[in-house]
Structures are given as C-alpha cells and as structure tokens.
Amino acid sequence: MNDEKKHTLSDEDIVSGIFQGETDALEKLYKEHFPMVTRLILNNGGDIDDAKDIFQEAVIILYDKISCGQFVLNSKLKTYIYSVSRNIWLKKLAKRGVYSNVDDYEEKLQVEDDIEIQRERDHQFIMMEHALEKLGEPCHTIIKDFYIHNLSMQEICEKFGYTNTDNAKTQKYKCLQRLKKLFFG
Known part of the structure; x- marks a missing residue:
C-alpha cells in the first residue's frame, strides 16, 4: 500500500485490510484510535501501560471478530474501539477494587461518551x-x-411562485439530492 492510500483508509478499508492480513490497516487503526483510548484511560485512573494493554485487548477482540466473519460495521470504528476499551477498563477497575460500584463509574464515563458524541454531532452540523x-x-x-x-x-x-405544491416538492427533492452530494461527497 502506498503512503497516499495509508492516509485515506476508510473504516471499511481498515476492516477489510485486517481481514486480509494487511499490516497497514492495523497501523492506521493504531494511529487513529490509540490516542483516544489513551485519553480515556489516563483520565480515568490509569497510566500509559494500562492504555497500551486496553487498546491491545480491544484490537484483539476486533481482530478475532473480523477473522471469524462475525464483525458487522454498524457504527464508526472509533465508536466500536472506544466502547470495547471502555468496557474492558471498567472490568479491570472492578477487579482492582477501585470501584466497587461500577454503575456509578459507568455514569461518569457516560458523561464523557456524551461529550464525544456531541463533538461528533457539532462537527457534522x-x-x-x-x-x-x-x-x-x-x-x-x-x-x-x-x-x-x-x-x-x-x-x-x-x-417561490411554483404553480402547485407538487412542483415545490419536486424542487425540494432535487435540492435534497444536491445537498446529499455536497455533504457526503
């Protein structure tokens, strides 16, 4: 894979690349999503080694699901990695006895999830x-x-002076099609 393609891999390309055993796909996954998992872990009582372990476990889970043909990409890959990492981290914290009431801690992390979702919505807006x-x-x-x-x-x-509502609806439909092309490229 050339350098230009490395930078333009979509989530689907990464999943397909992992399925086909391409190391470039795993490198792209790491570059794009490890910093997010690191922030999650560091902001919630962990250190960089914890972040590395959690991310590696999340990637192994993803890899296993892709390899078995059980993985369906029905959200952003970022969302999947974050969610799996978050769940692994919560389990580790519970095992360590850091949080005996995981539900309280999940509420705290849920606020962070909501912030991440809001950032994504703001970007799309x-x-x-x-x-x-x-x-x-x-x-x-x-x-x-x-x-x-x-x-x-x-x-x-x-x-707008259309002769009837059907003409206005047709124009709105055409406008929506143009907007979709502009928005989704």
Missing part, C-alpha cells in the same frame, strides 16, 4: 452548514424554510 452554503439559491432557502422554519409546502409554493 458544521459540515452540513458548509454544504448548505454551497447549495446556492433557491435550494438553500427552500431547505431552510422547510426544515428549520417549518414552512409548509403550500407556503413554499407561494413564496
């Missing part, structure tokens, strides 16, 4: 705003009027 800006008129206004200002199709029809 910003990307959607950029896509909307690139959309141009009348699509930009039609999409905002319908989804943000809750205007009815009849109101949009009248505002």
